Amino acid sequence: MAVPLVIDSLDFACNAEVRRGKIAIARFQRLQDYLANNSGELGYAVTGALDANGRPVLRVDIQGVVSLQCQRCLEELEHVLDIHTELLLAQNEQELQSLDEDEFVDCILAQPEMDVLLLIEDEIILALPVSPRHEQDECMPGGGREDGKAIREASPFAALAALKKTH
Known part of the structure; x- marks a missing residue:
């Protein structure tokens, strides 16, 4: 079993660090409930940075293909993932609550031991269609x-x- 990828999210962002690689789809435990099969792998990049206002952010990019079940015909459906998310890091609960009021900002709580695989899995699940379907003629x-x-x-x-x- 692979070792989890853990970062100190604030240090990672402030030092503009980058982690990239490929992850087997089978490693994402919660994602399995949404998949028709768990073969293949996804490419990812997590980049730390400071935004235009000097606030720490994590940029999460994920590419690949997952296999879902079409809700119309119940056959397998390939769904292309091309996710690009910027997450503002809140340093405490109060800051998180005030930043969450802005509907145009995605914000998460900074953690000294953030599991990058869980973060990537969260972004994948959020990007999946609610009711995946082939095109009508497919x-x-x-x-x-x-x-x-x-x-x-x-x-x-x-x-x-x-x-x-x-x-």
């Missing part, structure tokens, strides 16, 4: 059946439709 008809007939015939309303046609 889905297999009938909820994944090649011909679509099996589902229509098994419908409880099929008998009603037949009665309606005869009367």
Whole structure:
């Protein structure tokens, strides 16, 4: 098992440090509930910096492809991730609350031992669609059946439709 990547978020930002690499999708425990399969890996870069006002920020960039389940046809769906987030670091709870009032600023509490993998996983989960779907013309008809007939015939309303046609 790989060693967790832990940083002191304020020092990391103030010293303009950078961490980048690739992570196996299987390492993200909470993300597994959203995936059709956990194969592959994602590229990431976490960059510390000071914003235009001299406040510490973390820039999180994530690229790759995850496999979700289409909610229309229930087949596998490849979802491209291209995430670019800037997170302002609040030094205490009071600062966090005051910064959270600005809807245009994403803010997190600075931590002396921040797990970068958890931060990356949070950003991935936030970027996933609520109801992933193929484009209408890409889905297999009938909820994944090649011909679509099996589902229509098994419908409880099929008998009603037949009665309606005869009367």
